[in-house]
Amino acid sequence: MSLVPASSYRTAPALAPQRALAPPRPPGEVPKGTNLTGVLLFLMADAMILATLLAVWWTIKGASLSWPPQGVDVTTYLPSVIAITVTMSSFSMQWAVSSIRRNDQRSATVALILTAFFGVAVVNAQWYSMVRADFGIADHAYGTIYLLLIGYHAVHQALAVGALVFVGARAVVGHFGREGYDPMRAVAAFWHYSVAAWMLILTAVFLFSRH
């Protein structure tokens, strides 16, 4: 399989000589929480991208005569449905994590499928709101940054679903237990981040949409 998760280097043959020499830390093994630390650092950098997009949003909003531009109708229905869905997905994600910690495969499977379903629904709704927007990306600065913000989140949510499916499959076949579920926690951190990101985008773009 070509898609190899970062955590599977445990079996990488290149590190084998280390094993023979009994170094202080067992070969290829990284301390607990390494995956989670990596993802948290990645999210820190990621949050700076979102912060830049939001800074651009507020700067242009502050400088514009009419916001949103005339003819653009901002509805809060779909964004709110998305917000409720991502919130539910956050809870089902934690349910999955705690099930894996308890070694409860059955609950974990249900929770993971539910979370992935919520995730796909969110991506679907965002895709709909982007293609059905009554403006194009080059029509005005509002449209450009609107589509960039929604697109930023849609890409994250899609990546999160992909990572969830991959790591979730490992969880369902029993790769993780009470001690080693670091990759699962890493995916959960990414998932919760995209929930928080949507709340920020919802607030900036839809709740305080006008001057």
Place this chain on the structure above:
Amino acid sequence: MSLTETPTEEIEGQAAAPEAEVVPPSLGGGAAANDHKAVGSAYLGFALLFLVVGGVLALLMRAQLTGPDGTLLSDQEYRSLFTFHGTFSVFLFLLPAWVGLATMVVPLQIGAGRLAFPRLQTMCLWLTVVGGGLITATPFVPGAKRIISGWALSQPIPGGANFRGDAVEYLVLGIAVVLAATVAAAANLVVTIVKLRAPGLTARRMPLFSWSALVSGFVLLLALPVLIALMGMLYVDHHYGAQLFSGFTGSRGGVPAMWSRLFWFGAYPMLWSFVILALGVGSDALPVFAGRPIADRVKAMAALGAVGVLAFFGWGSEVTNLPRSRLFFAAGALAVLAPAASVLVNWLLTLRAAAAERGRDEVRQGLTATPMLFVLGMLTVLAAGLGASAVSAAAAGRSYHTDYWQVGQQHLMYFAPATLAIAAAAHFWGPKVWGRHLSPMMGKLEVLLLTGGAHLAFLPALVLGLQNMPVQASAYDAGEGWQAMNLAMSAGAAVFALGALVFTLDVLVSVAMRKGRPADPDPWSGHTLEWTAPTPLPRHNFDRVPEVRSATPALDLRAAGTPGTPAAAEEVVGA
């Protein structure tokens, strides 16, 4: 006998025989095998290549400006070279050099056998190569003539759907790919430092170079994403004809003034991250040759950390249209200089303490070691850079940022110290990582050429700044009185370029062609963990990691028994 044929039992428990054939980490096979030493070396090689490319462009520009009324290049050609010189030097020399140096040295210093995510670093290397390819292709793609705004891309590049697919998009995407790869590599290094330190190596005992990599890694993690987002938005502007950074504010358009503010918010800390790493190199190398630990470790760590934090408060000093907050940014840009200067003072105090403890003659002997000479040369350049930066900071947003003062300040503060730090690191850690010494004689010549060239090239630039020569001037009248300083600058640039060339040849001959003297495991009587590893380094770096009980574990071992050998480590800690 090659390293791979050496029975592992022989490596264990004895210093490597100096006459053993040393196999430097190979670029292709090594990088493919995800060894941090090979990946870091390949990164450094890539950076050196673009140091040469950027240097050639600089020499062309200097040839144009050496005398008045230069006719070698047209105005458009000059400004195009000016832009690509900056782009290559920052994104394809400084950034890959940062990653390469840290990747090569950090795991060794913290007693780890690997990076936290070894394959990620290899992926970053190839992404950097891809991004570098896109950027390098830019001058040869239709539309390249319109890219004349300097590396800050400060005049929004003319765009619109008419120019879709032209050179601008190669440039913007290439920069974004290199930045993204650097963010991932920096995250990998930070995780490695946080999670993979040897037992006993607490945060306060961390080698200062690793500490500086941690601090500047965080700086890059926070600063570069801003630039990535900007490149993405510029791409959308250009490819789809959007107007975030063009058009008229208030109607359909965005806010053009936003570009330089956001750009410098990311670029200013990014430039300081190179200074932080250079200070880290000096803070680890200088005490070794002074023969004692650094004078005040805690203050050095605090100062490096403070540079990292304060680097985020001076960006506005580079922006010319921020009149209301000028005072704030002047204060921020001044504040970051103080801790940086305090590190230099810390180095001098270390030398003074060493002279008091060990006698002047002993210390004087240490001062003549090649890596030490590099550090001292870097110290003089950093001191000049700090002085120039202080004036720039006080003059936040004014003409010092649009005339040749800017050229002198940026090269003295960011470019020259980073180049000297890379050369210093290659001479200092090269024997450990590559198993071969670079040539000490060539090294002394390199110090002379690089340090002398930096001063000769960039101090006259400051004078030209005082004479109001604009940054983007592609020619000048004889009546302006700029000839003497331009001549000096060109001579200095040639000397510096010669130094870089000698250094590159030195690396090629001594390491790539394996002509250098084979190194002992601990050639300098080092202080930190990497000097307790065998040479040549095994794939996993350490057969035994000695228990760390202070900030200078190798010194402790030497005090207790034979220095640097794993056997001694075993005796002391009973491993």
